[in-house]
Amino acid sequence: MSSKKFDPNYVAEVKISYSSKIPASKRPTITSSASAAEILRKHWEPGQLGFVESFKILLLNRANKVLGIYTVSTGGISGTVADPKTIFIAALKSSSVSLILSHNHPSGNLTPSQADINITNKIKDAGKLLDISILDHIIITEENHFSFLDSGLL
Template identity: 55%
Template sequence: MEKELFTGSKVAEVELVYRSKVKASQRPQVKTSLDAYMILSELWDEGTMDLQESFKVLMLNRGNKVLCLYNASLGGITGTVADPRLIFTAALKASAVSIILAHNHPSGSLLPSRADEELTMKFKGAGQLLDIKVVDHLILTAETYYSFADEGLI
């Protein structure tokens, strides 16, 4: 039985491309939460750390070297949105084996909110389905950081 085709149909095309301008030998390696914090603080827009919440993700290869930083969202004073679909799309596109979630608290408080904890578990579950490990979730302030991994929460 033949299928009738619609003439003039148009379909969108998806292209998976990852381009890095950083040589593999120049990529920073993350061995500890402090390493991740140092990399993130260097890349964070200094003017927004105490002003508004941002959510960023470090994408890592098998050797825990940073493939890229994904700026997932820029929010308001008390919150920001982190859409797992967009973040895992970026991770898949970069061929990341693992990711480190990060967001800042402009208030200076390092304590994770219940929403922070729930979001972390949501990402961890989604990552397991995609075989992309969520290594850590850092909460940053201008002075220091909190690591979900170091606290045994991931």
Template identity: 50%
Template sequence: METRINEIKLSYNPKLKAEDWPKITSSSLAAKVVFENWDRNTIAVYESFKILLLNNSNKVKGIYQISQGGITGTLVDLRLLFAVALKSLSVALILVHNHPSGTLRPSEADKSLTRKIKSAAEFLDIKILDHLILNPQGEYYSFADEGIL
């Protein structure tokens, strides 16, 4: 009797040419790119956590939503986050989440999660360039700019 197992395939299928990818040169540009691609109908309703996936030139390969939560929080599964980063062959990430309440101040949970992700990323040689918090008005808080990354 033949032993049968499932086949697992990993793929990344970019739709845009690399020369058309936006290059991130500042936290304000990263915030602009993410905010322009955020669903305006939900940014003030519930918290979501997304990642900007970057190549070695800090060009955006894509944005991936890791989780969608409730009014005051969302859970982030690091295994899923790094599966996406590795699958897309990204060398750097910018973490992003929104605060529907409008406040831009990071919570202790936000800071702890950032440290945990950054620590795990170091083992995989993936750089965490920033963690942005967006509010529904398009304002942002940058962990890197505030020196807490």
């Protein structure tokens, strides 16, 4: 063991915050995969849906009102990383009770890959531990969307 004394000045401070300037009455309510896809598409970076793959989440309260949209990652043409730790940091910061996962397929192909299915199940299982529900995983393209829930995959 080291004989050095502990210096409390060398400890990082951690701050956790969520701030919304949108009143609860003005927040959109998710009623279907189509309404979620519409909100996601509207808030996707212009020109990026058909260019690079990104993974985003819709953060929801108990009334399925959108607390916010968080970009988890942006990758390349054929993939991006969806780190469950990053996803749940955002969910916990915003006091979300449920999430809708989303990513785009720049190719325009709406078929989920095995990797898409695997990460959805992994995040869903992690959410159970934290009592945060995964309501859907939506794949977005420039023209359409695919819902894991509507297709029976969730």
